[in-house]
Amino acid sequence: MKLPSFMVLLGISLHNVTAVIHSLKYLYTASSQVPNFPEFVAVGLVDDAQIIYYDSNTQKAVRKQDWMNDAVDPEFWERETGKFQGLQQEIKVEIEIAKQRFGQTGGVHIMQLMYGCEWDDETEEVTGFKQYGYDGEDWLILDMKTNTWIASKQQAEITTNQWNNNRAELEYLKNYLNQVCPEWLKKYINYGRSSLMRTDRPSVSIHQKSSSSPISCFATGFYPNRAEMFWRKDGAEIHDDVEKGEILPNNDGTFQMNVDLKLPSSEDWTKYECVFQLSGDNNDIITPLDKTEIGINGGKTLKVAVLRPKPTTSSKQEEKEAKQLSQV
Template sequence: MMRVVVIVLLGVHLAYAGTHSLKYFYTGASGDIDFPEFTAVGLVDDGQFMYFDSNIKKAVPKTEWIRQNEGEDYWDRETQVLIGSRQVFKYNIQIAKERFNQSKGAHTVQIMYGCEWDDQTGETDGFRQYGYDGEDFLSLDLKEMRWISPVPQGVPTVHKWNNDRADLEGRKHYLSTVCIEWLKKYLEYGKSSLQKTVSPQVSLLQKDPSSPVTCHATGFYPSGVTITWMKNGQEHHEDVDLGELLPNEDGTFQRTSTIRVTPDEWKKNRFSCVVEHQGKTVTEKKIRTNKETSVPIAIIVGAVTAVTAVILLVVIGVAGFMVYRKKKGFKPVKPSDDSSSQRSTNTLISSGSGSSTSS
């Protein structure tokens, strides 16, 4: 039977230090699907703190820290913003379908926007991207102050929006100032829970000796985790599939990495799954099979000077999340105002100016 080692590397790192983020994900859907017509999720440091969909028609808190620090006025404003955004998304889907010459089927338009702040260097960043049917459609290049599109169907919108300098300046102000201010406020609200560090529980799962082996890390917080397969002490990337970062109901995260290797290759080599996280908890793990047989797995505790948090960010579907893959990472935004979440949602119609609402 194959032998596999799981190595959990514990990084010595201040859990609350580093890069923090405030991100929003809007998803509009059309067609015959068992999913709300419009959903919105807000996240701080990749943890969900608010939710809205077109079925419940109300923005609701998802953490105690936001519930305790913002009252009904805040949630009423959020609700009105998102009700307006729902209508814009209906227009966006129709326009996108026309651009792509589509008349039937299920389709989605998504916006990802937000900002990041490094509390050690003071550096900030902001982003806004649109996707259609899971593919890149538009993105805002803040350094160049212009919209870009990888597809010809997005060119009419690019031309229109790049000529609206006032809108571009407003978004720049939001990303560099307003969004960062609200991110810091939310971090202060939730510092007792956002400062927590929970190490991953790691399991190796396998159906039978000839099946792929899945390295499953779950229950960790914050979200930055790296899963690497090693072969005879060297990094091994062949026939490895890294799964999406996914949220757990308790606010922690999970991620998997699956490797496909023949039983003979397992016997002749020493493979290991290395899980890197800035945590402190290590527990015993086993290979689990359908037959409930298992091989003990050694847990080797090491130390690393730094752990690079590679976060593949995602948008929203099951229990509030529908995965949206980004080839180059995912990047979101916000407009400007003195209110907590002044936001505008552009339409894709090249002759339209979009709608804006405040929350």
């Protein structure tokens, strides 16, 4: 488990995907000797939208979405605060254990915990998950098929053996991840539908750092994070000399992504266009590549102005999704 992977939010290809996979996840980060950073941070997310935040400096769980007031009772925040305070101490102990296992006496160290569930609103399939990371590497992973912990490092095997002997805790985790978690997820989706199911169209631009650099198509400000972006030549999607970036979060809760294209200056650029697709939006955003409009080193950029119907969007499927949500 790479350390940055917990914070990277990935998109889902829209080419042949109509169902939506919803998720409820909690991310905990505990640190040792990291300057100007809380020793413990907890974040709860629904469909990668932050709903709860807590850190060791404030010692208080706070809501990040207005609709959460309707989804939970008034005592919910006090209970969450108590839960996070307890976990703060537990993970702090786990860091010290990991340090001892590696023979570490000081320095900067980080442990992360990620757990939650995903729910496919078409197949009703539920997938639970829980895993720990230490200093940017996998540490402990819960195998949902066998309901046992797996050590990713030799130093974690002692903990794995101890936790696997606690059958009561394992059964609790199995029930929570497969039953309780998806129930909360469906509840949150129902209350936060207007926010979580909204679509925000991005601002898209094309730019190039230098005449020899790849041409980058950049989209920012879109929501949800289920988006796809690619290059086409003469109307056909291309894969050669194309590098796609990950979907990343903006500070305002929206997302950004880019896709780069290596293209010789002698090539006929008018044959190329950048395509952006957003789940829930019926129109593709098409940006033709115009060599005369692309600035170098942060200069002039080409903005999106062409909208075309998205061929894979089905109005019947959208009606089905709305009906499913109304029954949650």
